Amino acid sequence: MxxxxxxxxxxxxxxxxxxxxxxxxxxxxxxxxxxxxxxxxxxxxxxxxxxxxGMYTPPVATTHVELSQSELESLRSKLIQNGDKNVKGDTSVDTTTASSETTSEKATAEESTTVEETTAEETTAQ
The missing domain is CATH 1.20.5 (Single alpha-helices involved in coiled-coils or other helix-helix interfaces)
Structure with a gap:
């Protein structure tokens, strides 16, 4: 070796x-x-x-924030300044009624626009 x-x-x-x-x-x-x-x-x-x-449902993570009365009033005033029409005297906003009000307002505005356009067209055609 x-x-x-x-x-x-x-x-x-x-x-x-x-x-x-x-x-x-x-x-x-x-x-x-x-x-x-x-x-x-x-x-x-x-x-x-x-x-x-469905034997187990995972927990849903939610956060809950407590605001003081002055903070709520400040937030409400900011929303009013920004033009939010759904702000009421109370601090909660019902989203279902707010969405239906918004939808009905849009429908009314569209109807009035359509009526104005048709009358303008009829006037021009004559």
Whole structure:
């Protein structure tokens, strides 16, 4: 044998115990990682099934802000200055009535515009 081969053999023999420990540690670590990935996959599938079937409904994140009376008045005055017609004396705005009022106002404005256009056309045609 050449001297290089002999030196390499001696080095391998010297590190044999450490290499076995490293190999077994890597093996245990790989088993742990595979187990964690498998558990995560099973939990995800279970969660998806539970949400899809309605057995579990995730909580909805909501925020609730308490404003003082002076802050409410300040906000109300700013809305009035910006031209918000739905601001009433109370601090709550009913969006269903506001949208129906807005829709009826738009319809009335469109009807009056249409009537004015038709009368203008009739006058020009005669």
């Amino acid at each position: 050449s001297q290089a081969k002999v030196d390499r053999y001696k080095q391998e023999k010297y590190n044999r115990k450490n290499n076995k420990k490293k190999g077994s540690a890597k093996k245990i670590l790989s088993y742990a990682i595979v187990t964690l990935v498998g558990v995560a996959f099973v939990v995800y599938i279970g969660y998806s099934i539970a949400v899809a079937t």
